[in-house]
Amino acid sequence: MQPDQPVRTGRAKRLPRAVRERQIMDAAVDVFSRLGFHAASMDEISEVAGISKPMLYAYLGSKEELFATCIRREATVMMEAIANGIEPDQPPDVQLWSGLRAFFGFVGENRASWQVLHRQASSQGGPFAAELAEMRGRAVNLVAALLVHATKTQDVPSASEQEAESLAAALVGAGESLADWWLDHPDEPAGVVASRLMNLVWMGFGDLVQGNIWHPPSKRP
Amino acid sequence: MQPDQPVRTGRAKRLPRAVRERQIMDAAVDVFSRLGFHAASMDEISEVAGISKPMLYAYLGSKEELFATCIRREATVMMEAIANGIEPDQPPDVQLWSGLRAFFGFVGENRASWQVLHRQASSQGGPFAAELAEMRGRAVNLVAALLVHATKTQDVPSASEQEAESLAAALVGAGESLADWWLDHPDEPAGVVASRLMNLVWMGFGDLVQGNIWHPPSKRP
Amino acid sequence: MQPDQPVRTGRAKRLPRAVRERQIMDAAVDVFSRLGFHAASMDEISEVAGISKPMLYAYLGSKEELFATCIRREATVMMEAIANGIEPDQPPDVQLWSGLRAFFGFVGENRASWQVLHRQASSQGGPFAAELAEMRGRAVNLVAALLVHATKTQDVPSASEQEAESLAAALVGAGESLADWWLDHPDEPAGVVASRLMNLVWMGFGDLVQGNIWHPPSKRP
Amino acid sequence: MQPDQPVRTGRAKRLPRAVRERQIMDAAVDVFSRLGFHAASMDEISEVAGISKPMLYAYLGSKEELFATCIRREATVMMEAIANGIEPDQPPDVQLWSGLRAFFGFVGENRASWQVLHRQASSQGGPFAAELAEMRGRAVNLVAALLVHATKTQDVPSASEQEAESLAAALVGAGESLADWWLDHPDEPAGVVASRLMNLVWMGFGDLVQGNIWHPPSKRP
DNA sequence: TATGAATGAGGATTCATTCAT
DNA sequence: CATGAATGAATCCTCATTCAT
Numbered sequence: 001m002q003p004d005q006p007v008r009t010g011r012a013k014r015l016p017r018a019v020r021e022r023q024i025m026d027a028a029v030d031v032f033s034r035l036g037f038h039a040a041s042m043d044e045i046s047e048v049a050g051i052s053k054p055m056l057y058a059y060l061g062s063k064e065e066l067f068a069t070c071i072r073r074e075a076t077v078m079m080e081a082i083a084n085g086i087e088p089d090q091p092p093d094v095q096l097w098s099g100l101r102a103f104f105g106f107v108g109e110n111r112a113s114w115q116v117l118h119r120q121a122s123s124q125g126g127p128f129a130a131e132l133a134e135m136r137g138r139a140v141n142l143v144a145a146l147l148v149h150a151t152k153t154q155d156v157p158s159a160s161e162q163e164a165e166s167l168a169a170a171l172v173g174a175g176e177s178l179a180d181w182w183l184d185h186p187d188e189p190a191g192v193v194a195s196r197l198m199n200l201v202w203m204g205f206g207d208l209v210q211g212n213i214w215h216p217p218s219k220r221p
Numbered sequence: 222m223q224p225d226q227p228v229r230t231g232r233a234k235r236l237p238r239a240v241r242e243r244q245i246m247d248a249a250v251d252v253f254s255r256l257g258f259h260a261a262s263m264d265e266i267s268e269v270a271g272i273s274k275p276m277l278y279a280y281l282g283s284k285e286e287l288f289a290t291c292i293r294r295e296a297t298v299m300m301e302a303i304a305n306g307i308e309p310d311q312p313p314d315v316q317l318w319s320g321l322r323a324f325f326g327f328v329g330e331n332r333a334s335w336q337v338l339h340r341q342a343s344s345q346g347g348p349f350a351a352e353l354a355e356m357r358g359r360a361v362n363l364v365a366a367l368l369v370h371a372t373k374t375q376d377v378p379s380a381s382e383q384e385a386e387s388l389a390a391a392l393v394g395a396g397e398s399l400a401d402w403w404l405d406h407p408d409e410p411a412g413v414v415a416s417r418l419m420n421l422v423w424m425g426f427g428d429l430v431q432g433n434i435w436h437p438p439s440k441r442p
Numbered sequence: 443m444q445p446d447q448p449v450r451t452g453r454a455k456r457l458p459r460a461v462r463e464r465q466i467m468d469a470a471v472d473v474f475s476r477l478g479f480h481a482a483s484m485d486e487i488s489e490v491a492g493i494s495k496p497m498l499y500a501y502l503g504s505k506e507e508l509f510a511t512c513i514r515r516e517a518t519v520m521m522e523a524i525a526n527g528i529e530p531d532q533p534p535d536v537q538l539w540s541g542l543r544a545f546f547g548f549v550g551e552n553r554a555s556w557q558v559l560h561r562q563a564s565s566q567g568g569p570f571a572a573e574l575a576e577m578r579g580r581a582v583n584l585v586a587a588l589l590v591h592a593t594k595t596q597d598v599p600s601a602s603e604q605e606a607e608s609l610a611a612a613l614v615g616a617g618e619s620l621a622d623w624w625l626d627h628p629d630e631p632a633g634v635v636a637s638r639l640m641n642l643v644w645m646g647f648g649d650l651v652q653g654n655i656w657h658p659p660s661k662r663p
Numbered sequence: 664m665q666p667d668q669p670v671r672t673g674r675a676k677r678l679p680r681a682v683r684e685r686q687i688m689d690a691a692v693d694v695f696s697r698l699g700f701h702a703a704s705m706d707e708i709s710e711v712a713g714i715s716k717p718m719l720y721a722y723l724g725s726k727e728e729l730f731a732t733c734i735r736r737e738a739t740v741m742m743e744a745i746a747n748g749i750e751p752d753q754p755p756d757v758q759l760w761s762g763l764r765a766f767f768g769f770v771g772e773n774r775a776s777w778q779v780l781h782r783q784a785s786s787q788g789g790p791f792a793a794e795l796a797e798m799r800g801r802a803v804n805l806v807a808a809l810l811v812h813a814t815k816t817q818d819v820p821s822a823s824e825q826e827a828e829s830l831a832a833a834l835v836g837a838g839e840s841l842a843d844w845w846l847d848h849p850d851e852p853a854g855v856v857a858s859r860l861m862n863l864v865w866m867g868f869g870d871l872v873q874g875n876i877w878h879p880p881s882k883r884p
Numbered sequence: 885t886a887t888g889a890a891t892g893a894g895g896a897t898t899c900a901t902t903c904a905t
Numbered sequence: 906c907a908t909g910a911a912t913g914a915a916t917c918c919t920c921a922t923t924c925a926t
């Protein structure tokens with residue numbers, strides 16, 4: 001991400017605060033994603049960012065605050081990417097499909113962000129639990145809303161809130177897990193992976209084992 | 222779990238080695254599950270175990286070895302629980318169903334074990350990556366095998382290995398995520414949660430939104 | 443040496459790195475010489491140096507690195523003192539004599555340095571063996587070269603390399619041992635001690651017991 | 664020394680105290696010589712000795728006591744070997760020669776003993792200083808007495824006590840150093856090494872560089 | 885503002901030594 | 906007598922955090 005980080009030397013140029021902050025957070029995301037929260041040291045982050053440690057503290061507070069800020073930023077960016085990807089005013093399956101595509105697209109292009117969000121964040125029990133639970137909660141709610149909406153358009157008793165939420169949680173987990181799997185098998189294109197998950201959650205194994213497959217609408221007759 | 226940890230005082234009673242070892246590992250699982258690998262200190266583990274640190278090292282080796290041993294033990298126990306729960310010689314859906322029931326049953330009754338396995342373990346990059354990847358890999362392979370087997374009994378082109386593996390990874394992730402969700406909503410019975418996941422992965426949303434639901438065989442005509 | 447080490451309190455004054463480094467190494471040599479490598483603790487060294495342990499590590503690395511650095515510094519200083527003391531272009535006996543004078547002069551004025559070099563260093567088997575063997579080796583080679591040179595100016599079959607080396611080793615050992623003895627009998631002047639060794643190795647007991655004594659050239663007729 | 668130490672198992676046979684003690688001290692000398700005082704652990708010593716740690720303590724006290732006892736025993740044995748080797752009623756040079764032969768003979772056949780005495784012992788500042796100083800002092804005195812005796816048989820003013828002692832110290836140091844050198848060049852026979860030292864200290868470099876060599880009496884006309 | 889210098893606090897690990905069986 | 910089990914007390918080392926320039 002920051003190729004060829006030259007050994008910093010001398011005094012850093014004065015930069016507008018916003019730019020500095022971005023610079024620092026990029027470095028932090030890089031380091032956190034590589035080493036995890038605990039193993040990452042403020043020393044390394046400041047080095048990668050090209051500034052001195054006191055600046056780090058002046059700009060972004062303690063290590064925990066910095067981590068939380070990173071999480072928030074990355075999560076927001078990702079959620080926006082997904083939200084932008086979803087095509088509203090389309091039937092539920094198409095909405096889901098576009099959401100999945102956006103998600104895997106984002107992961108593919110922002111590995112570091114994804115790793116910070118998923119791997120590092122989920123394990124740190126303490127002060128991030130809240131932060132993260134909220135982030136993840138947003139994703140789950142998005143999916144749950146979609147499910148509820150889909151149910152309502154049908155003539156079936158709408159699912160209970162708990163049910164929708166739990167199904168959404170499962171779906172989100174499936175996405176996360178599949179994204180991780182994908183990182184270890186990067187040769188497959190994003191679309192293929194997304195379509196697998198789409199088939200799993202929309203058609204179910206029951207159909208899949210019978211050869212019934214879900215296709216994007218453009219390919220449908 | 223061990224509320225009111227009394228301050229240990231005096232010399233610990235002499236116990237045969239095997240007993241002490243189990244005692245220590247139970248304590249370790251408890252602490253690791255609460256705090257995560259890094260935040261857990263050998264001091265606290267030894268305190269919870271009711272022994273001195275040197276015993277910890279004498280019996281279980283370094284912190285990393287201890288952690289790995291915990292993971293192995295918990296994973297083995299869980300995998301056995303699931304394997305025992307699966308009813309062989311049944312159609313694929315029933316096998317899957319029984320596996321899911323066993324899984325959620327285990328999680329419900331062994332929260333600490335589950336947390337060590339899922340949350341703590343997934344993030345520690347270092348020497349546990351291998352250990353854990355293998356454990357999770359076993360679970361994924363179990364599911365993948367089931368999928369492949371299901372496909373073969375049908376008259377469809379059997380899924381590629383990659384496809385089966387990725388679907389299995391997704392399913393496992395869904396299970397993990399749902400199990401976590403469940404820990405935050407403990408009022409629901411295990412069976413209900415398991416059945417939700419079963420419906421999701423077997424029927425798919427496509428069916429669910431139309432009111433089609435999967436039922437355990439005993440309820441089928 | 444530093445009696446009444448006052449309890450350090452408050453923050454140490456800011457000093458340029460080079461100065462601090464010297465200060466620390468002086469302290470380290472002091473402590474190592476008094477206690478030996480193993481018994482010396484980084485805690486005590488940092489206390490004597492008047493700084494906190496983290497500075498110790500920041501500046502000089504691990505305990506082993508610190509020790510090795512001390513050895514190197516002291517050995518270099520001593521070897522330079524000796525090399526500077528030797529008068530080249532003089533007959534072998536005069537060269538030897540000036541070397542011995544320089545050696546005892548150095549030991550007399552740098553007791554701590556000497557003790558680190560001799561007592562502490564020789565026993566630590568581990569990573570210093572190499573370091574030290576090299577240092578001592580240099581001294582031995584210096585003497586051996588002198589011997590070989592002396593032989594060549596005469597009309598005798600020049601000594602084998604092994605022979606020269608072993609004799610040099612013996613001489614160096616005699617010097618070391620005599621220096622140690624001297625530390626316990628500090629009332630004798632350096633010149634007297636040096637002259638005793640000179641007589642021993644140049645004249646030999648055979649002459650000594652007959653009253654034949656070696657004199658510095660200025661006193662010769 | 665104790666080849667093929669079998670893993671001890673079960674209860675040690677009851678043995679008379681003296682035998683046990685020897686067994687333990689042999690093990691201790693072995694371990695101390697290999698690892699040095701600090702690095703040697705009571706655990707390893709007890710293992711090598713084939714008994715349990717409490718026995719170690721029961722028989723030989725603390726680690727320091729054990730070490731001191733080892734030193735004493737080895738030193739005594741060595742001193743006896745040398746004393747036995749010296750031929751009394753012979754001229755001083757022959758006495759010295761026989762003493763040197765005995766010394767190098769002992770070192771060659773008891774490397775472990777020698778290493779404990781020389782390398783390990785000299786560096787441990789604390790409680791062994793006394794012990795060791797005394798041992799070494801005995802050797803020095805032996806040599807000093809020889810020198811004084813030699814002087815008296817001549818018609819020269821007998822050397823001062825200090826002078827004799829310092830010369831003896833130098834000679835002992837030369838012997839030690841040469842013995843160490845020999846350990847690193849074991850291909851040379853003991854006699855050759857001894858004779859080198861004899862020539863150095865009896866004839867002196869002054870004679871050696873002129874080709875004058877000391878020969879054992881049997882070869883003299 | 886920007887930083888080199890400095891530290892308090894804590895964590896893993898080892899060892900000599902001793903009970904209790 | 907002989908031992909497996911147990912521990913107090915150190916020791917090395919690291920890191921988040923802050924002062925003083």
